[in-house]
Amino acid sequence: MLLTGASGYVGGRLVRLLERQPVALRCLARSPDKLRPIVRECTQVARGDVLDPPSLAGAMRGVHTAYYLVHLMSDSKDFEKEDRQAATNFAGAAREAGVRRIVYLGGLGDDADPNLSPHLRSRHEVGDILRASGVETIEFRAGMVIGAGSLSYQLMKSLTDRLPVMICPRWLTTATQPVAVDDVLAYLLAARELPASGSRTFEIGGPDVLTYADLIREYARQKGLRRWLIFVPVLTPYLSGLWLALVTPAKFEVGRHLIEGLKNPTVVRDKTALGVFPVRPMGVTEALRKAIADTTE
Ligand SMILES: NC(=O)c1ccc[n+]([C@@H]2O[C@H](COP(=O)([O-])OP(=O)(O)OC[C@H]3O[C@@H](n4cnc5c(N)ncnc54)[C@H](OP(=O)(O)O)[C@@H]3O)[C@@H](O)[C@H]2O)c1
Numbered sequence: 144m145l146l147t148g149a150s151g152y153v154g155g156r157l158v159r160l161l162e163r164q165p166v167a168l169r170c171l172a173r174s175p176d177k178l179r180p181i182v183r184e185c186t187q188v189a190r191g192d193v194l195d196p197p198s199l200a201g202a203m204r205g206v207h208t209a210y211y212l213v214h215l216m217s218d219s220k221d222f223e224k225e226d227r228q229a230a231t232n233f234a235g236a237a238r239e240a241g242v243r244r245i246v247y248l249g250g251l252g253d254d255a256d257p258n259l260s261p262h263l264r265s266r267h268e269v270g271d272i273l274r275a276s277g278v279e280t281i282e283f284r285a286g287m288v289i290g291a292g293s294l295s296y297q298l299m300k301s302l303t304d305r306l307p308v309m310i311c312p313r314w315l316t317t318a319t320q321p322v323a324v325d326d327v328l329a330y331l332l333a334a335r336e337l338p339a340s341g342s343r344t345f346e347i348g349g350p351d352v353l354t355y356a357d358l359i360r361e362y363a364r365q366k367g368l369r370r371w372l373i374f375v376p377v378l379t380p381y382l383s384g385l386w387l388a389l390v391t392p393a394k395f396e397v398g399r400h401l402i403e404g405l406k407n408p409t410v411v412r413d414k415t416a417l418g419v420f421p422v423r424p425m426g427v428t429e430a431l432r433k434a435i436a437d438t439t440e
Contacts, residue, residue: 144335145202145242147171147193147233148212150178152292153248153331156324157210160332162186171202193229196236203240208335209233211247211273223265230269234276245273245280246334248327251320251346251409252284260403270344280342281334283327283416286409287358289349289430290324291437295401300438303359308371314405315356315372320348323430329422337419345416349424352410362431 146161148154149170161168162183169187172178178188189202193213203209211233215225237245249270252263259267270282287295302309330347337343353361356372363370416422425433 145169145171145206145209146212147191147210148214149182150174151212151214152290152294153288153324153327154210154212155181155292156290156328157212157331158182158186160328164332164335166207169202169206171199193233194225196232199232199236200240203236203242206237206240206242208244208246209237209242210331211245211269223261223268226265226269227272230272234273234278237278238276242278243339244334245276245278246331247273247280247282248331249282249284250404251286251348251411252404252407253412256407259407262401262404263407263409274342279339281337282342282344283330283334284344284346285322285327286319286348287321288324288327289321289427289434291434293324293434296434298401299355299358299362303362303368303370304366307369308373309359311356311372311374313374314402315359315374316354317405318352318408318410319355319358319405320352320410321358321427321430322347322349323425323433325433326422326424326430330416330420333420333422345419346411346413347416347422347424348409348411349426349430351427353427355405358427358431361427362435365428365431365435 144161144166146154146158146168149158150172158170169189170178170182171189171191173192175188175190182188191198191202193199213229215222215229247270250263250266252259252267254267270280273280289296326349327347359370359372
């Protein structure tokens, strides 16, 4: 089994679960030295970069299932082109090595929406590229992942922790259906056991559909914070990104790409996942409670 993105948030949580499975695990990492101390001794760590095709061949050798939990955009200005290149490299190497299944976590959002953000469109395109390789691909599409180290959760947390009064752009009224990280991990793990039946895409989310403003209010309620949200229609995604850069620790580019995606509803329209997997996702109240409890700072 191969895991890419083990140094990231979702991958870093998944690695601990995969290490408990009765199967050899190999992690692909750009900086093996950073990963080595946090994985078990029996876990292999292969140096590799999805933007460097020759580095992938060895890592794929003998692999049945390869997890693709890579997110390039934090480093990249032209993230769409790089996402495309990375997925093409990964899928090509998987096909060459005879990998049987790719499991990928992407984003929710309606492909038919002409205003779908470049970020979400690119996440969907990555799924298309992986499938087009001919390797059976299980794609999960999720909205905000609620968990202590998740970037989108941290953005929301930073805003709410720091600003008693928030001048809010319109996107805070967009509908979203967040999912707890534990439930995402349960889906990713269960994807290994899915009978082979060709590539499939599953939309996943918790039971609650709400707005980002509702999410902020619930987070504030649980933290005992009094917060006022004032809505203004004129805050463009660009200005919202600048605003985020001022009040959050995340890099401006990351904030801007994420913000552009926040104007698009991220709601589960196809509930097939609930029929296929034994996962019963928890609600937002419970997911936030766990994320707050897990936060160390
Ligand atoms: N977090 C969320 O709210 C959320 C919501 C929906 C979907 N997702 C999806 O879940 C997946 C994982 O997200 P995440 O939040 O865990 O991301 P993350 O914390 O930013 O981690 C990204 C991972 O990608 C790796 N990576 C970046 N560039 C690479 C390269 N060139 N070659 C190899 N590895 C590379 C990073 O490794 P380095 O340590 O080397 O940088 C890191 O391990 C993404 O596909 C994302 O779209 C996340």
